Amino acid sequence: MTPPPKPTSSFPWLILPPAGVLIVLFGVPLLLVLAVSFASRGTYGGVEWALTFANYTSIADPLYLRIFWRSLWLAVATTAICLVMGFPLAYVIARAPKRWQGLLLFLVIIPFWTNFLVRTYAWMFILRTEGLLNQALLSAGLIHEPLNILFTDWAVLIGLVYGYLPFMVLPLYAALERLDRSLVEAAWDLYARPVQVFTKVVLPLSRPGVIAGCVLVFIPSLGAYVTPDLLGGARTMMVGNLIQHQYLVVRDWPFGSALSFVLMAGVLAAVLYYLRAGGARSLT
Amino acid sequence: MFAVLAACSPGGSEQGKAKPVTLHLFTWSDYTEETVVRQFEERFGIKVVTDTFGSNEELLAKLQGGAAGYDVIVPSDYMVSILIKQKLLAELDQAKIPNLAHVYKHLKGLYYDPKNTYSVPYLWGTTGIGYNADLVSPPPDSWQVLWDKRYKGKISLLNDEREVFGMALRAAGESLNAAEPAKLASAKARLMAQKALVKTYTSENYDQLLVSGEVALAHGWSGTIMRAAAERPSIKYVVPKEGGTIWQDNLCVLKTSTHRDEAMMFINFLLEPQVAALITTKVKYASASEEARLLVPKEIAQNPSIYPPETVLSRLEWIKDVGEAIKAYDRAWTELKVK
Numbered sequence: 245m246t247p248p249p250k251p252t253s254s255f256p257w258l259i260l261p262p263a264g265v266l267i268v269l270f271g272v273p274l275l276l277v278l279a280v281s282f283a284s285r286g287t288y289g290g291v292e293w294a295l296t297f298a299n300y301t302s303i304a305d306p307l308y309l310r311i312f313w314r315s316l317w318l319a320v321a322t323t324a325i326c327l328v329m330g331f332p333l334a335y336v337i338a339r340a341p342k343r344w345q346g347l348l349l350f351l352v353i354i355p356f357w358t359n360f361l362v363r364t365y366a367w368m369f370i371l372r373t374e375g376l377l378n379q380a381l382l383s384a385g386l387i388h389e390p391l392n393i394l395f396t397d398w399a400v401l402i403g404l405v406y407g408y409l410p411f412m413v414l415p416l417y418a419a420l421e422r423l424d425r426s427l428v429e430a431a432w433d434l435y436a437r438p439v440q441v442f443t444k445v446v447l448p449l450s451r452p453g454v455i456a457g458c459v460l461v462f463i464p465s466l467g468a469y470v471t472p473d474l475l476g477g478a479r480t481m482m483v484g485n486l487i488q489h490q491y492l493v494v495r496d497w498p499f500g501s502a503l504s505f506v507l508m509a510g511v512l513a514a515v516l517y518y519l520r521a522g523g524a525r526s527l528t
Numbered sequence: 529m530f531a532v533l534a535a536c537s538p539g540g541s542e543q544g545k546a547k548p549v550t551l552h553l554f555t556w557s558d559y560t561e562e563t564v565v566r567q568f569e570e571r572f573g574i575k576v577v578t579d580t581f582g583s584n585e586e587l588l589a590k591l592q593g594g595a596a597g598y599d600v601i602v603p604s605d606y607m608v609s610i611l612i613k614q615k616l617l618a619e620l621d622q623a624k625i626p627n628l629a630h631v632y633k634h635l636k637g638l639y640y641d642p643k644n645t646y647s648v649p650y651l652w653g654t655t656g657i658g659y660n661a662d663l664v665s666p667p668p669d670s671w672q673v674l675w676d677k678r679y680k681g682k683i684s685l686l687n688d689e690r691e692v693f694g695m696a697l698r699a700a701g702e703s704l705n706a707a708e709p710a711k712l713a714s715a716k717a718r719l720m721a722q723k724a725l726v727k728t729y730t731s732e733n734y735d736q737l738l739v740s741g742e743v744a745l746a747h748g749w750s751g752t753i754m755r756a757a758a759e760r761p762s763i764k765y766v767v768p769k770e771g772g773t774i775w776q777d778n779l780c781v782l783k784t785s786t787h788r789d790e791a792m793m794f795i796n797f798l799l800e801p802q803v804a805a806l807i808t809t810k811v812k813y814a815s816a817s818e819e820a821r822l823l824v825p826k827e828i829a830q831n832p833s834i835y836p837p838e839t840v841l842s843r844l845e846w847i848k849d850v851g852e853a854i855k856a857y858d859r860a861w862t863e864l865k866v867k
Binding site: 374392394395478479481490495 | 592740867
């Protein structure tokens with residue numbers, strides 16, 4: 245690490261505006277949600293200020309635990325698939341001639357130009373029974389009956405991988421681009437097999453990128469809400485949908501707030517554990 | 529926002545010149561005819577911003593969440609009674625809504641607002657089954673078809689707790705307002721068993737699912753299914769013999785509205801026979817305005833799926849507020865959706 249430039253004043257004034265924004269727009273609402281999570285719901289909804297822990301104890305219901313479990317494995321699967329798909333892509337981009345790299349990265353972020361909701365709707369048209377995917381597979385003779393993908397877990401998984409792949413590719417690219425080529429060449433010179441070059445040289449050196457990419461993909465997929473709602477057909481929920489359902493359908497804000505806090509605590513614990521176990525060394 | 533900008537523009541503060549007002553309309557998705565809104569904006573110099581919701585419960589949740597800033601909302605019957613109890617609605621000045629005179633007598637003063645103090649009838653319809661006659665035979669006449677294993681994965685249900693439980697309750701010969709725990713539990717059990725056959729729960733795009741052939745049977749609202757039928761003639765609508773829901777959507781003004789007069793002008797405008805006819809022609813739901821029925825095309829005015837005959841009306845039931853039992857409904861709906 246290079247030493248920071250000499251501070252002009254002992255107090256970091258520049259930190260104040262972002263810290264203020266964070267406290268007002270993030271800290272205060274978070275405290276409100278925390279307070280509501282200990283309240284009770286009224287008959288038609290709304291919040292009644294009768295202190296209770298019931299909202300937290302009722303999360304232990306197997307009904308809700310199953311949703312947390314489902315969200316967890318969908319998020320883990322999404323992260324794993326993004327990693328497997330994103331790594332070669334990032335590697336190719338990082339190894340491409342310099343003049344191509346800008347264009348290739350540009351292609352990775354082009355989807356962000358369109359609203360996520362619109363892109364998710366587009367997937368509905370691709371995946372449905374008479375959609376593009378089935379038409380293509382049918383006319384190629386690969387299948388004889390249209391696949392039933394839309395409104396299944398597969399559709400949700402496809403949507404999540406599609407949505408979050410760029411978040412995996414960008415940090416991986418950043419790590420791979422800095423990777424010292426001479427180390428890879430040295431491995432070849434020392435008769436390492438291709439697998440060994442990858443596992444002993446490339447992968448360890450790109451570890452900060454892998455960790456950053458996994459965290460960036462895992463967290464939003466765990467709380468995903470639009471994708472399971474539209475591509476899953478509102479048939480099954482992820483925890484994000486369960487929270488939305490509490491707020492906007494059954495009007496049980498206190499329970500929705502408790503769910504939000506449990507989710508946040510879970511994510512925080514998982515990420516801290518992951519960073520400690522997996523990569524604190526390589527991040528420092 | 530618009531009002532603020534307009535107020536800053538030169539001339540906006542001139543004496544005697546009315547400041548441009550922006551009305552915020554909160555309504556069902558796919559429910560407003562854009563050209564009608566344009567007409568209103570041009571005639572009265574009032575801008576209308578539309579926002580949409582997908583169920584009465586979502587409307588209530590957003591209003592409770594302090595979604596202030598809306599002026600005109602479009603709740604259904606039972607939600608009007610809840611909103612009145614919650615003291616969220618403003619009293620209307622009927623003198624400012626002369627077109628109320630065109631509303632059918634039997635649609636005025638319904639159980640939820642006996643004197644139309646807070647609500648003006650707007651559009652009404654029924655809940656039944658839309659089906660694709662190319663894929664479904666014989667033509668269904670009972671809710672039981674939605675439990676028919678032959679149509680596994682070809683069924684869509686409304687994403688609406690009262691409608692879905694109402695359907696299951698009526699299918700078992702019960703009232704769709706049943707609040708007894710045992711009846712609710714048995715309805716839930718039947719819905720759980722049905723879930724394996726259901727492709728999706730949606731209140732918003734099932735007309736497209738029917739048209740594209742994605743589903744063969746859709747639990748849905750009359751007008752939306754008639755719009756699908758207009759695109760694909762093999763799509764038909766039936767109110768099952770066990771009976772279904774009759775509902776009426778209403779125009780209300782929120783107590784928090786700062787533009788109540790303009791809001792009532794807008795409500796009155798929507799009930800103008802010409803305007804109401806245009807809306808019904810487009811959205812294919814029956815207008816509460818008696819005059820409007822004389823102005824819509826014959827194929828709509830005489831369409832039994834849009835204006836149901838007495839034989840159908842007699843087996844329909846209104847959804848009513850179930851009071852405390854709403855918590856049991858909410859819980860059962862969550863369990864069904866989570867499964």
